[in-house]
Amino acid sequence: MAASVGTVTAQAMHFAEPLPLRSGAALRDYTLAYETYGTLNAARSNAVLVCHALNAGHHVAGRDAAGDLGWWDNLVGPGKPLDTDRLFVVGINNPGSCFGSTGPASPNPDAPGQPYGADFPVVTVEDWVDAQARVLERLGIDQLAAVIGGSLGGMQALAWTLRHPARVRHCIAIATAPSLSAENIAFNEVARRAIVTDPDFHGGHYQKRGAVPKRGLRVARMIGHITYLSDDVMNEKFGRALRNDAPRYSTQDVEFQIESYLRHQADKFAEYFDANTYLLITRALDYFDPARDAGGSLARAFQPARANRFLIASFSTDWRFAPARSREIVKALVDNRIDVSYAEIDAPHGHDAFLLDDARYHALLRARFAHIAAEAGT
Amino acid sequence: MAASVGTVTAQAMHFAEPLPLRSGAALRDYTLAYETYGTLNAARSNAVLVCHALNAGHHVAGRDAAGDLGWWDNLVGPGKPLDTDRLFVVGINNPGSCFGSTGPASPNPDAPGQPYGADFPVVTVEDWVDAQARVLERLGIDQLAAVIGGSLGGMQALAWTLRHPARVRHCIAIATAPSLSAENIAFNEVARRAIVTDPDFHGGHYQKRGAVPKRGLRVARMIGHITYLSDDVMNEKFGRALRNDAPRYSTQDVEFQIESYLRHQADKFAEYFDANTYLLITRALDYFDPARDAGGSLARAFQPARANRFLIASFSTDWRFAPARSREIVKALVDNRIDVSYAEIDAPHGHDAFLLDDARYHALLRARFAHIAAEAGT
Numbered sequence: 001m002a003a004s005v006g007t008v009t010a011q012a013m014h015f016a017e018p019l020p021l022r023s024g025a026a027l028r029d030y031t032l033a034y035e036t037y038g039t040l041n042a043a044r045s046n047a048v049l050v051c052h053a054l055n056a057g058h059h060v061a062g063r064d065a066a067g068d069l070g071w072w073d074n075l076v077g078p079g080k081p082l083d084t085d086r087l088f089v090v091g092i093n094n095p096g097s098c099f100g101s102t103g104p105a106s107p108n109p110d111a112p113g114q115p116y117g118a119d120f121p122v123v124t125v126e127d128w129v130d131a132q133a134r135v136l137e138r139l140g141i142d143q144l145a146a147v148i149g150g151s152l153g154g155m156q157a158l159a160w161t162l163r164h165p166a167r168v169r170h171c172i173a174i175a176t177a178p179s180l181s182a183e184n185i186a187f188n189e190v191a192r193r194a195i196v197t198d199p200d201f202h203g204g205h206y207q208k209r210g211a212v213p214k215r216g217l218r219v220a221r222m223i224g225h226i227t228y229l230s231d232d233v234m235n236e237k238f239g240r241a242l243r244n245d246a247p248r249y250s251t252q253d254v255e256f257q258i259e260s261y262l263r264h265q266a267d268k269f270a271e272y273f274d275a276n277t278y279l280l281i282t283r284a285l286d287y288f289d290p291a292r293d294a295g296g297s298l299a300r301a302f303q304p305a306r307a308n309r310f311l312i313a314s315f316s317t318d319w320r321f322a323p324a325r326s327r328e329i330v331k332a333l334v335d336n337r338i339d340v341s342y343a344e345i346d347a348p349h350g351h352d353a354f355l356l357d358d359a360r361y362h363a364l365l366r367a368r369f370a371h372i373a374a375e376a377g378t
Numbered sequence: 379m380a381a382s383v384g385t386v387t388a389q390a391m392h393f394a395e396p397l398p399l400r401s402g403a404a405l406r407d408y409t410l411a412y413e414t415y416g417t418l419n420a421a422r423s424n425a426v427l428v429c430h431a432l433n434a435g436h437h438v439a440g441r442d443a444a445g446d447l448g449w450w451d452n453l454v455g456p457g458k459p460l461d462t463d464r465l466f467v468v469g470i471n472n473p474g475s476c477f478g479s480t481g482p483a484s485p486n487p488d489a490p491g492q493p494y495g496a497d498f499p500v501v502t503v504e505d506w507v508d509a510q511a512r513v514l515e516r517l518g519i520d521q522l523a524a525v526i527g528g529s530l531g532g533m534q535a536l537a538w539t540l541r542h543p544a545r546v547r548h549c550i551a552i553a554t555a556p557s558l559s560a561e562n563i564a565f566n567e568v569a570r571r572a573i574v575t576d577p578d579f580h581g582g583h584y585q586k587r588g589a590v591p592k593r594g595l596r597v598a599r600m601i602g603h604i605t606y607l608s609d610d611v612m613n614e615k616f617g618r619a620l621r622n623d624a625p626r627y628s629t630q631d632v633e634f635q636i637e638s639y640l641r642h643q644a645d646k647f648a649e650y651f652d653a654n655t656y657l658l659i660t661r662a663l664d665y666f667d668p669a670r671d672a673g674g675s676l677a678r679a680f681q682p683a684r685a686n687r688f689l690i691a692s693f694s695t696d697w698r699f700a701p702a703r704s705r706e707i708v709k710a711l712v713d714n715r716i717d718v719s720y721a722e723i724d725a726p727h728g729h730d731a732f733l734l735d736d737a738r739y740h741a742l743l744r745a746r747f748a749h750i751a752a753e754a755g756t
């Protein structure tokens with residue numbers, strides 16, 4: 001019964017009015033790419049916003065012009081857990097990203113004929129939420145039935161309830177955290193150093209030089225990849241398997257299958273991902289810290305969200321955003337007597353699990369979205 | 379009561395006879411740096427070999443000519459757990475390292491006037507043990523009272539009991555593993571890629587070019603450092619503390635204290651550590667796998683060690699070489715009815731704990747070495 005949303009065409013929305021940013025700067029004259037799936041009902045009550053993480057964008061479901069499947073296609077479509085026969089789903093590429101919205105590779109209005117490069121303003125989770133809110137306004141959506149996201153997308157889902165609580169009913173935040181730990185920041189920092197110290201980075205203005213800091217991007221991707229997977233799933237998929245029958249005794253050639261896999265992932269990533277975007281998005285992760293904004297109390301941070309309803313989900317083997325971090329969110333919600341369901345899903349896939357179609361995980365989301373759709377009168 | 383061994387002078391031992399290596403190659407005309415502490419008794423029964431890990435060498439205790447304290451000075455000295463009033467302690471810098479023994483920066487006998495660079499042969503844990511055995515032979519030590527090591531040093535301690543079981547009585551292996559996991563190899567591989575893709579690496583022949591691949595070394599060190607520490611200790615020491623009062627909103631400048639710390643560690647390391655050595659030592663870690671050598675059975679691998687006695691210790695927050703990995707070793711020993719004590723020490727410091735002077739940890743070693751010294755008749 002579950003089918004694809006079919007071929008989808010990305011749309012673009014231009015904003016002439018500057019977007020004020022948390023840093024004090026502003027983003028002016030920008031365009032956001034977005035896609036929608038399903039139909040907005042007459043009451044405009046069935047819209048669901050899907051927020052993306054680092055390596056994704058507005059293309060959530062179906063096939064795009066290039067034939068690529070959306071990053072959450074297993075979740076979003078007719079008859080799928082996020083059922084587009086009942087719900088109107090919106091995916092928006094955040095500013096600063098590199099998949100169609102205005103980002104570091106876009107023309108800099110302050111330097112005609114030049115790309116932004118390193119001069120693209122630093123954007124935060126809160127800035128993205130504000131940018132998304134403007135898109136929804138233009139689409140005539142006063143209130144979202146739900147906002148959903150995993151990882152960095154989960155942070156955006158949470159931030160919606162803190163900044164625009166009246167404009168969203170349900171928040172579904174998966175495999176996320178109320179802030180990065182020191183270790184999380186440390187991994188981001190290593191990735192950034194690998195990029196910034198690549199001689200092809202040119203202080204972030206590589207585009208003008210016709211260069212791409214691919215070496216740095218590859219290392220960044222490898223680090224990221226390790227933290228997305230669990231130790232268990234790595235051992236199961238690759239273990240200590242050699243590429244050849246016996247060791248070749250080489251320090252530079254591939255010896256183990258895991259090395260081959262990482263190099264392949266790294267090479268693919270360096271072909272399409274923008275280095276300045278990598279820096280911006282990891283910084284947005286670093287900065288997210290609603291508790292700091294509320295004098296150090298996460299419970300106080302969630303006071304504005306009293307009318308929202310939450311589903312928080314984590315995965316047992318996710319060591320990047322461990323279940324304990326999700327429980328911090330749950331505690332802050334409970335402290336405010338906010339309606340929250342929490343699921344800690346026993347899954348072997350580490351952080352990546354939020355993208356996969358684990359049966360229990362998808363059943364959980366199916367039930368929640370059936371309820372949300374019924375509430376929306378569809 | 380515990381005192382320092384004082385100022386120590388490194389010694390050098392030259393070997394004209396080639397060392398056959400596991401790869402099939404041989405290392406010829408090499409010199410090993412070593413230090414000794416305490417006095418070999420008349421029966422030559424009180425010698426203890428200390429094996430080093432990646433970033434250490436023969437300088438185990440006391441102050442060297444440069445005034446630097448040995449890397450395990452808190453453990454080794456008069457009245458210390460490894461009491462040099464009773465035991466004769468030997469530290470040897472492994473071939474391939476960069477602290478005084480023949481390594482990639484040494485002259486290549488096959489290319490007069492040139493350093494080895496990338497042509498230094500690939501060395502393994504087993505090769506190191508054989509090299510150490512030759513040093514001990516020359517020192518007139520037929521049998522070690524004990525061999526001890528942590529991390530990669532622990533692998534060497536284990537390999538002693540597999541290769542030369544009659545030449546050692548006690549094995550103390552701390553914070554180690556019977557082989558690297560896929561994740562361990564993955565972290566090594568990222569570090570190696572950062573080094574090898576640094577344009578200053580020149581295929582490993584940077585020395586001839588007057589270059590040093592410092593960018594790659596820095597990234598490698600940062601990755602290593604993250605895996606040495608526990609998430610808890612990072613949160614306690616650095617947390618999300620900012621360097622300034624408020625965020626500056628920059629993708630390239632230091633914002634968080636953890637970033638500042640990692641950059642500082644990385645800069646220090648890149649000043650003195652050799653890049654080819656980094657590749658060699660991480661490969662030695664990758665290759666160590668006594669179970670593979672025994673048809674996949676770790677229990678079968680330990681059959682030669684039936685007369686040895688073992689102390690295996692791990693630390694609760696060590697996620698690099700987790701307690702579960704130490705328990706694999708213990709199980710293989712128990713399967714052979716080999717005398718083994720196992721301690722899983724509740725310590726917050728992650729893998730680094732083996733270098734620190736946690737009271738319970740040092741009490742454990744003190745008791746074991748008191749017993750070893752008594753057995754040795756000192």
